[in-house]
Amino acid sequence: MTEHVVKFYDLSPEVTSMLTKAGAKVTAAADLLPADYASVTVMFGWDASLGNAIIDTSNSQLRWIQSTSAGVDYFPKDKLAALGVTVTNASGVHAEPIAQSVFGDMLYFTRGLNTHVQNTQTHTWNNQGNNMRVLSEFKVLIFGTGHIGAELAQNLQALHVHVTGINHSGRAVAGFDQVYPLAEYQTAVADADIIVNILPGTEETRDFYNAEFFSHVADAFLFINVGRGFSVTNAELIQAVAAKKVRYVALDVANPEPLPADNPLWDIPEVLITSHTTGFVDDYTARLLKIVAANLPSYLADGTFVRNVVDLNKGY
Amino acid sequence: MTEHVVKFYDLSPEVTSMLTKAGAKVTAAADLLPADYASVTVMFGWDASLGNAIIDTSNSQLRWIQSTSAGVDYFPKDKLAALGVTVTNASGVHAEPIAQSVFGDMLYFTRGLNTHVQNTQTHTWNNQGNNMRVLSEFKVLIFGTGHIGAELAQNLQALHVHVTGINHSGRAVAGFDQVYPLAEYQTAVADADIIVNILPGTEETRDFYNAEFFSHVADAFLFINVGRGFSVTNAELIQAVAAKKVRYVALDVANPEPLPADNPLWDIPEVLITSHTTGFVDDYTARLLKIVAANLPSYLADGTFVRNVVDLNKGY
The missing domain is CATH 3.40.50.720 (NAD(P)-binding Rossmann-like Domain)
Structure with a gap:
């Protein structure tokens, strides 16, 4: 299966290189066409409108969402669990x-x-x-x-x-x-x-x-x-x-x-x-992409993850 | 020589007990009479007006001033050095x-x-x-x-x-x-x-x-x-x-x-x-009196000090 990654932020050279070697397709979220929703396997980031549209597409191939936040209470967790989608969070970055x-x-x-x-x-x-x-x-x-x-x-x-x-x-x-x-x-x-x-x-x-x-x-x-x-x-x-x-x-x-x-x-x-800002830091995305880089090799090899996997039943 | 301590703040039971055993006289600064200025040997605290009056009294017996501050730039250091007065500061408390x-x-x-x-x-x-x-x-x-x-x-x-x-x-x-x-x-x-x-x-x-x-x-x-x-x-x-x-x-x-x-x-x-408050802490005097208690035994025994002595030439 060809991996199709939808990204909500710029990727690091390290992550880009891993994806390129694996022959993955990468699309910026803003450029994703509805006709391609079903082909999306990975979301680096989340937006409720686009995310739900992808999930609700028949034959959705979605397998992995990397959340930008540590908390995942705003995700449709039951639906994601039913579809077998793994959510990894940003715990540790914050x-x-x-x-x-x-x-x-x-x-x-x-x-x-x-x-x-x-x-x-x-x-x-x-x-x-x-x-x-x-x-x-x-x-x-x-x-x-x-x-x-x-x-x-x-x-x-x-x-x-x-x-x-x-x-x-x-x-x-x-x-x-x-x-x-x-x-x-x-x-x-x-x-x-x-x-x-x-x-x-x-x-x-x-x-x-x-x-x-x-x-x-x-x-x-x-x-x-x-x-x-x-x-x-x-x-x-x-x-x-x-x-x-x-x-x-x-x-x-x-x-x-x-x-x-x-x-x-x-x-x-x-x-x-303090208006929900305490987790902010100038190089936030760079820190987040270290989690992505840690998980990518095993995900690409056999669909498994080494860290930051959310238990969708517990909610964290 | 009978010790005569002028205090600008309440003393701890530990310090009071040491002074009582040594037969020292203790007077609150506000109660000190001009006739007694010459008899003062120790000042726990400092006030420019009273302090200078004591120093300027002929035959001043002053030997020790315990400053409430770490910095001593506001003391008449040259005069105190000439009189052989030891100044100990509050360094460490802050x-x-x-x-x-x-x-x-x-x-x-x-x-x-x-x-x-x-x-x-x-x-x-x-x-x-x-x-x-x-x-x-x-x-x-x-x-x-x-x-x-x-x-x-x-x-x-x-x-x-x-x-x-x-x-x-x-x-x-x-x-x-x-x-x-x-x-x-x-x-x-x-x-x-x-x-x-x-x-x-x-x-x-x-x-x-x-x-x-x-x-x-x-x-x-x-x-x-x-x-x-x-x-x-x-x-x-x-x-x-x-x-x-x-x-x-x-x-x-x-x-x-x-x-x-x-x-x-x-x-x-x-x-x-922040208006010169960073050194403030609720139990400031208790901390200061630990320095006093450390120096009192040797001062009463032979006029020496174990800590916090200011070099009046250097100014700290």
Whole structure:
């Protein structure tokens, strides 16, 4: 079978060379004709309209989609599973930039930058330095111990910060001082000063951060969401801030996205919103293409993959 | 001789107990009577008016001043040297908070928080993420390899950042990939993406960051000053920003302090001013008193000191 790759971004010389040697046809997504939908075997990137059209074509030959994101909650997972299409994600590409953004969110609030930004705008020299903290005073709790969580945990440990993780089984992961199973998160939350959500968006995590969750929070300095917006019940997060259970909030993801301009979250002085950008990095595509290059040889040889394969039932 | 300690802050039980056992008299600065100025042997803290009055008293018995700051440029160093007074500084107390503030400054700009703060204020969901960077892309150059510089360098190395240091001799220091002597700073500057000043305020560092300095900067992402404000020539820094030799600036110290509200630095969008607060931490006095407790036994025994002694000629 001749491979037909639809690409949504420019490929690296390494990937192009592999495809050329295999005799693959490569078409830019914008140039793909409906008559050729059925012949597409690989999609490097995804667009709901084009993607669904390809899937819905009778006799679709689609076998592999390389997602540009780590989360794949927006893919038609049931349909793809039924068709036997493998989805590989971008997990790992985001670890360094997201971990550094989360780190930046923490230092923004612990080192009083939130106040200094306002003082700079108003030309106010204010060296009262209220509430200046160092991270080693805090216990950080990270929901999600995958690439991003582990990178963040290791960054924090270098600053002598105590880091607790949460995953399904409670299995130990390098970088974490302690890991609890998700079913026992309540104990860890009661003791946490900074809570970070990096869990994938699944039915299990929908509205996970709700009034019940915040009832277990004793006195948190900061809540950060870099997972999925729908994991948080906005009104109940706002109540937790009003009740001073959570002092500051940094949201990279929101519910919904884009967050409407009249959403009350924008107007809470303790909330910083970063508009789903924490995974961004200048050389993003180059990093993504390293995953593609790792998988291409085995895919071309026998249709198998060596890394980043998504379990379409679990959703991550 | 009976020790007479003047304190500007509450002492710890440990320090109080040492002084009580030694039969020392302790007076709060606000309660000190002029008739007792000559009897003062130790000052825990400093105030220019009271301090100079004590020094200028005939037959002053003053032997030791514990500064609350790391920098001692504001002390009458020549007079203190002539009187044989030892000044111990707070070097080390600031290392963790200042290093974390500098780290926060870096991530504030590399992770686009400067843009997101504005977007949050204007209720704008903007996920264009221009210029999002990771620190491992950058070479960081730190002027000053003391406690603060070394702490910062070690923090950065944990994120796989290349760190170069500058000190007088060019001697190697843990945490730095490379160290240049101050006399050869030009080579290091030409290659630096982020430049951090932590040098003490001395005549040697006055106006060090001037047009001549910036002429060696090729294309720096960020310039941070947490040393002393008078080390920077404001107008020439502003020119370097205008010429895009330096893209962003974070100033904890300014020239002069407080920085007047009409100083043009406040209005440059690329400049963040943190009003000399980066050393602040909630338990500052407790940290300072650990230095006092380390020096007290030998001071009380034979007038010697084990740490944090300032060379009054060098000024640090």
